Amino acid sequence: xxxxxxxxxxxxxxxxxxxxxxxxxxxxxxxxxxxxxxxxxxxxxxxxxxxxxxxxxxxxxxxxxxxxxxxxxxxxxxxxxxxxxxxxxxxxxxxxxxxxxxxxxxxxxxxxxxxxxxxxxxxxxxxxxxxxxxxxxxxxxxxxxxxxxxxxxxxxxxxxxxxxxxxxxxxxxxxxxxxxxxxxxxxxxxxxxxxxxxxxxxxxxxxxxxxxxxxxxxxxxxxxxxxxxxxxxxxxxxxxxxxxxxxxxxxxxxxxxxxxxxxxxxxxxxxxxxxxxxxxxxxxxxxxxxxxxxxxxxxxxxxxxxxxxxxxxxxxxxxxxxxxxxxxxxxxxxxxxxxxxxxxxxxxxxxxxxxxxxxxxxxxxxxxxxxxxxxxxxxxxxxxxxxxxxxxxxxxxxxxxxxxxxxxxxxxxxxxxxxxxxxxxxxxxxxxxxxxxxxxxxxxxxxxxxxxxxxxxxxxxxxxxxxxxxxxxxxxxxxxxxxxxxxxxxxxxxxxxxxxxxxxxxxxxxxxxxxxxxxxxxxxxxxxxxxxxxxxxxxxxxxxxxxxxxxxxxxxxxxxxxxxxxxxxxxxxxxxxxxxxxxxxxxxxxxxxxxxxxxxxxxxxxxxxxxxxxxxxxxxxxxxxxxx
Numbered sequence: 001x002x003x004x005x006x007x008x009x010x011x012x013x014x015x016x017x018x019x020x021x022x023x024x025x026x027x028x029x030x031x032x033x034x035x036x037x038x039x040x041x042x043x044x045x046x047x048x049x050x051x052x053x054x055x056x057x058x059x060x061x062x063x064x065x066x067x068x069x070x071x072x073x074x075x076x077x078x079x080x081x082x083x084x085x086x087x088x089x090x091x092x093x094x095x096x097x098x099x100x101x102x103x104x105x106x107x108x109x110x111x112x113x114x115x116x117x118x119x120x121x122x123x124x125x126x127x128x129x130x131x132x133x134x135x136x137x138x139x140x141x142x143x144x145x146x147x148x149x150x151x152x153x154x155x156x157x158x159x160x161x162x163x164x165x166x167x168x169x170x171x172x173x174x175x176x177x178x179x180x181x182x183x184x185x186x187x188x189x190x191x192x193x194x195x196x197x198x199x200x201x202x203x204x205x206x207x208x209x210x211x212x213x214x215x216x217x218x219x220x221x222x223x224x225x226x227x228x229x230x231x232x233x234x235x236x237x238x239x240x241x242x243x244x245x246x247x248x249x250x251x252x253x254x255x256x257x258x259x260x261x262x263x264x265x266x267x268x269x270x271x272x273x274x275x276x277x278x279x280x281x282x283x284x285x286x287x288x289x290x291x292x293x294x295x296x297x298x299x300x301x302x303x304x305x306x307x308x309x310x311x312x313x314x315x316x317x318x319x320x321x322x323x324x325x326x327x328x329x330x331x332x333x334x335x336x337x338x339x340x341x342x343x344x345x346x347x348x349x350x351x352x353x354x355x356x357x358x359x360x361x362x363x364x365x366x367x368x369x370x371x372x373x374x375x376x377x378x379x380x381x382x383x384x385x386x387x388x389x390x391x392x393x394x395x396x397x398x399x400x401x402x403x404x405x406x407x408x409x410x411x412x413x414x415x416x417x418x419x420x421x422x423x424x425x426x427x428x429x430x431x432x433x434x435x436x437x438x439x440x441x442x443x444x445x446x447x448x449x450x451x452x453x454x455x456x457x458x459x460x461x462x463x464x465x466x467x468x469x470x471x472x473x474x475x476x477x478x479x480x481x482x483x484x485x486x487x488x489x490x491x492x493x494x495x496x497x498x499x500x501x502x503x504x505x506x507x508x509x510x511x512x513x514x515x516x517x518x519x520x521x522x523x524x525x526x527x528x529x530x531x532x533x534x535x536x537x538x539x540x541x542x543x544x545x546x547x548x549x550x551x552x553x554x555x556x557x558x559x560x561x562x563x564x565x566x567x568x569x570x571x572x573x574x575x576x577x578x579x580x581x582x583x584x585x586x587x588x589x590x591x592x593x594x595x596x597x598x599x600x601x602x603x604x605x606x607x608x609x610x611x612x613x614x615x616x617x618x619x620x621x622x623x624x625x626x627x628x
Contacts, residue, residue, distance in 0.1 A: 008077060008079075008080060008224075008226070009038055009039065009078040009222075010038075010074050010077045010078070010218070011031060011039070011075055011076035011077075012030065012034050012073075012075035013072070013074050013075075013218060013219075014072075014215070015073060015212065015215055016062055016068065016070070016071045016073055017069045017070070018073075019059070019062065019073040020062060023055060024059075027051065027056070028048050028049070028055070031075055032051075035076060050108060051075075054106040054107075054165075054167065055088075057106075057165070057167035058088055058104070058106070061165070061201055061205070062205075064205075066202065067205055067206050067209060068211055068212035069212060070092075070213065070214045071090055071091060071209050071212045072092065072212075072214070072215040072216070072217060072218035072219075073089070073090060074086075074088070075088055079142050079145045079146070080149040080150055081226070081303070081330050081331070082330060083337055083341060084142065084145075086103050086104075087104060087105055087106040088106055089102065089103055089104065090104065090209055091209070091213050091217040091218040091221070092213045092217065093210065093212075093213060094208055094210055095207075095210050099157060099217045100159045100160075100161065100209060100217070101158055101160050101161070101218065102160075102163065102205060103139055103142050103143055103160060103161065103162045103163070104139070104163055104164070104165055105136075105139035105142070105162070105163070105165070105188075106164075106165055106167070107135050107164065107166045107167075107168075107169070108168050109124075109135075109166055109168060110168045110170070111123065111175075112175050112176060113129070113175075114175060114178060114180070115513070116513035117513050119184055120132070121133075134176070134181050135166060135176070135190060136164050136181060136187065136189070137188070138164070139162035139163055139188040140162045140184055140188040141329060142162060143161070143162040143187075143188070144329075144330065145330050146160045146221075147229065147232075148228060148231075148232040149227060149228055149229065149330075150226060151225040151226075152221055152224035154229030154230070154232075158220065158221055158224075162187065162188035163188050163191065163204065164188055164189075165190075165191050165201060166191070166192050166193070167193055168193055169192040169193055170192065170193055171192045171193060171196065171197050173192075176192070189204060226301060227299045228300075228301075228302075232296070233293070233296045234297075236293045236319065237294075239320065240289075240290065245318060246286055246290065246318065246319075247286075248287065248290055249283070249421075250421055251419055252282075252283040252286055252287050255417045256290055258415075259274055259276070259287070259383060259415075260294065260295060262274060262381065262413075262415055263291070263300065263348045263381045263383075264298060266347065266348070266380040266381035268344050268380060270380075270413075271344075271380055271381070271407075271412035271413065272380070272381040272382075272412060272413050273376055273382050273384070273404075273407035273412040273413070273414050273415070274381070274382070274384065274414075274415045274417070275386060275400055275403055275414070275415070275417070276383060276384065276386070276416075276418070276419060277386055277387065277400065277416070277418045278387060278418060278419030279419075279420075279432055279602075280387065280390070280432065280598075280599065280602035280603075281538065281602065281605075282421060283419055283421075284352065284385035284386075284419060285311060285352050285385070285536060287385070287419070288350040289315055289319070291348070291350055292304050292331060292348075292350055293319075296331075300347035300348050301346050301347045302331065302346065302347060302348045302350065303346055303349055303350070304332045304333075304350045304352065305332075305333055305334070305338075305350065305352065306332075306536065307335045307358070307371075308356055308532060308535055309334065309516045309532075310515075310519065310532060310533050310535065310536065311535070311536035311537060312333070312334075312352075313516035313517050314516075314517055314520055314537055316328055316329060316331075316332055317517055317520060318520075335356075335357055335358075335361070335375065336361040336362060336367075336368075336371075337361070338361075338374040338377075338378045341378040342378075343377050343378070344378070344380050345378050346378055346379045347379070347380050347381065348379060348380070348381045348382075348383070349375055349379035349383065350383050351375055351383060351384045351385065352385045353385070353390070353535065354384035354385055354398045354403070355386050355387055355388050355389075355391045355396060355398040355399070356391070356392075356393075356398060356535075357371040357396070358395045358397060359371070359395075359397060361374075365395075370397075372384075372397075372398065372403050372406050376403075377410065384398070384403050386399075386400060386403075388400070389436075390595060390599050391592070391595060392531050392592055392599060393570035393571070393572075393592065394570065394571055394573065394574075394577070394588060394592065400416075430449075430450070431454050431456075433445070434446040434447075434448070434449045435598055435602065436598070438557075438621070439594045439597060439598055440556070440594065441591075441594050441598060447624070448624055449625050449626060451625055454606070454607060454608075455541075455606060455607030455608075456607065456608050456609075456625065457607075457609050457610065458610045458612070458622050458625075459610065460611075460618070461502070461505070461611070462501045462502075462505040462545055462611045465480070465545070465609050465610070465611040466505070468609055469541055469543035469609060472540065472541040472607075473541075475540065476522060476525075477539045477540040477605075478525065478540055478541040478542070479518075479519055479524065479525060479529055479539050479542060479543070479603075480507075480525075480527075480528050480542075480543035480544075480545065481528060481531075481533075481542060481545070481600050481603070482499060482528050482529075482544065482546075482600075483530075483546060483547040483550065483593070483596060484530050484547075484564055484565050484568040484570065485547030485548055485549050485563055485564055485565055485613075486500070486547070487566065487567050488509050490511070491509070491512050498528070499545070501613060507527060509527060509528055509529075509530065510527045510528070511524075515532070515533055516533075518533040519533060519537045519539060531599060534599075534600065535599055537603065539603055539604060539605070540604065540605050540606045541605075541606055541609065542601070542604035542608050542609070543609040543611070544597070544601050544608060544610050544611070545612075545613070546597060546611070546612045546614075547563065547564075547613055548560065548563040548613055549563040549564050549593050550593055550597055550617070551616065551617050552614070552617045553616065555620065557594070559590045559593040561586075561589040561593065562574075570592060570596070571589055
């Protein structure tokens with residue numbers, strides 16, 4: 001299905017002949033003017049310079065008589081389900097008369113360094129060496145967005161082919177074509193600097209675009225309806241129905257059905273904001289994932305959003321059965337990318353771990369105003385899954401009160417649900433209440449824990465705890481975690497140890513290469529995880545090392561933020577804040593430390609094992625057990 005109006009923004013559109021004329025006349029100025037007219041935004045001088053350099057190189061490539069003069073040319077095409085922009089597209093007909101669009105990812109890179117992460121390299125960006133997706137992966141991922149969410153492409157009417165062109169990258173350097181990237185370079189061929197490479201690129205383009213379209217294929221592409229393809233939704237439904245871990249139980253099903261009806265009724269002028277509150281293990285994420293899969297089939301434009309990277313990477317892996325990149329990736333994103341999204345862009349936004357939302361976004365925390373406001377603005381229906389007792393950094397501001405305020409500002413209907421049944425910790429709601437009481441978070445009637453239903457043990461040595469957890473890892477569902485009281489030395493030097501306690505315990509934090517999927521990575525039982533790699537996730541058995549930031553003196557829990565590692569970002573700025581507002585800062589830090597251990601100690605379905613670096617603290621926890 002196509003409309004007469006564009007559903008995808010495209011900054012520049014012309015045929016090859018006009019593009020070459022514009023290239024001779026300062027193409028960067030032409031694109032800048034059209035970018036401002038299309039988006040209302042200005043571009044940086046660096047982006048304008050990159051247009052100048054890369055588009056001049058593309059002009060050299062297109063000065064080949066085999067590529068039709070009437071082939072369509074597009075620059076800065078906004079991909080569906082994404083704020084990403086595709087650098088360059090070429091459209092026309094192939095040898096069989098099939099409508100074809102070629103996506104070209106342009107890079108000015110001249111070198112890279114390999115990493116152990118799937119489809120990730122290191123290159124010089126913004127004055128330093130930074131991680132970036134491999135260009136072939138990036139081009140392929142854009143193609144999958146059109147295959148999954150553009151009707152003309154998903155129906156087979158238009159064929160989308162990806163490739164990458166790195167016009168400054170020497171053809172003598174083989175790193176980009178390393179064996180580890182073969183799956184992506186096969187899907188999206190990569191071309192580098194040099195006459196031989198340019199000729200190969202020209203041959204690639206001319207073999208696939210043999211007849212011009214006078215921009216008609218390009219027009220059809222950008223006017224095609226945006227919605228999840230039947231193939232994508234069918235595959236997701238099959239994966240969901242075959243995964244018992246993702247099945248809904250009791251109240252989860254009731255909340256799911258209620259939200260589904262509200263989301264389907266949402267529309268411009270009929271906005272819905274939904275708050276789902278629930279403690280650890282009540283199934284907030286399960287409801288979110290089920291809603292995403294089921295409502296994609298109804299044709300809604302949806303994103304699963306989480307501030308913390310680990311939950312979305314783990315649930316992507318659980319849905320797809322793979323920890324490498326898949327075509328489902330575009331359904332999942334972080335909360336930092338909505339500050340410049342247009343109003344009502346998405347039909348449904350599913351915001352997991354909403355308590356972790358912040359005010360500012362971006363790498364330098366200098367973009368946007370408030371993530372709750374931005375997410376409500378971007379969706380016709382926005383669902384927030386929240387547990388305010390899991391705020392674990394100074395920057396976490398997600399709250400029901402703020403969500404209600406921003407929803408009212410938009411004029412949205414507000415609906416609230418609560419998930420109370422506990423499916424973690426052997427279904428023991430008493431365990432959560434005991435933990436709150438024992439950690440000094442709030443007083444409850446649960447002074448002692450009955451360990452008959454939920455296995456809870458306190459160990460005298462960390463090596464004993466780790467060994468006990470390893471013994472219960474038969475199904476790859478047991479892990480050890482700790483408070484962030486030790487520096488991450490191994491992040492840059494993998495030969496170094498991080499958590500060193502006594503003479504016999506020497507372990508590393510989760511490896512940088514698998515931090516997002518650490519909780520399900522096969523060999524990660526050897527390492528120690530932290531709050532960032534396990535929040536929102538669960539295992540059968542969790543081992544928790546309580547560091548010197550939480551101790552007990554005379555039966556009272558005492559926290560000390562200065563005992564956290566200097567590398568810990570959760571209480572960044574503590575010393576400065578403490579000088580300015582000592583009482584408020586101490587109270588905030590106390591709650592963050594207690595919430596962190598509460599979150600760590602509620603990751604286990606069947607049991608929690610504990611080691612405390614402070615002996616009196618270990619004695620305190622033992623005294624709170626009723627092991628009949």
